[in-house]
Amino acid sequence: MPEGPEIRIAADHLDRAVRTSVATEVFFAFPHLKPYESQLRGCRIAAVETRGKALLIRFDNELSIYSHNQLYGRWVIRKAYDYPATNRQLRLAIHNARRSALLYSASDIEVLDRGQLASHPFLSTLGPDVLSNGSERVLDQLRSKKHRRRRFSSLLLDQRFVAGIGNYLRSEILFVAGLHPWLRPMDCSTDELRVLADVAVAVAWQSYRHDGVTNDLEGSRILKAQGHTRNQYRHWVFGRGHQPCRRCGTSIVEDTAASRRIFFCPECQPGHG
DNA sequence: TCTTTATGGTGAG
């Protein structure tokens, strides 16, 4: 289940498994991609990259495989031709002498040449990647005229604003920054925006380094030791509607924004109304 | 065996 950090973790595994190796075989489930199987067979993989939630596998013949996992796609790395037992649909496989990289369930897979990559309708609209840039780029976006009047709840999910933030990071970032979701950049001081930009980058990096845990690391470690499940210790507020805030005990509010669930603490995230 | 939900994204109005 993929936001920027999860995609980057998958890309790291993929990179270790296939980069610099020759693809001995490439399989596409979609008929319109079949012609590329022979074009990519025997090619070396030059790089595995992420752009927000999208992933690119760059081959040395100038072709790239683009994939977006949406909500469902899942990468699995196995020994060569060692397929897992699963009911999921295999959509893409890249084999080398030692490993097989298998992409299940994803529906958004393309093969792009250099020109198509440069003008890609989704990639070309992405804002700065939250994991590939310092917080200055995020601050620039927050201060830009284009975004100043939009609520944080809408802004943080917009990949043209900053790429890689998804629905759990939205709630978590706003909680850590202490900002109410309905606020807009124009409602905030420069210092507050600077904090938000720093927090956005920091929370995304913590999630990447600690396998999706955005909660306080020491606190989550204790909860885990006490036998709490991953869902129970993972986040500050996301998925914790009506439970007590970990900081102040106030009941966490669950609401809807941009057609997605959002969670916040009305006490720790003031400034609305 | 349904219906709903999900850490995502698009396009119409």
Next chain:
DNA sequence: TCACCCTAAAGAT
């Protein structure tokens, strides 16, 4: 803002 697309798993019946 809403309907819709995508796929899999969980929940309801």
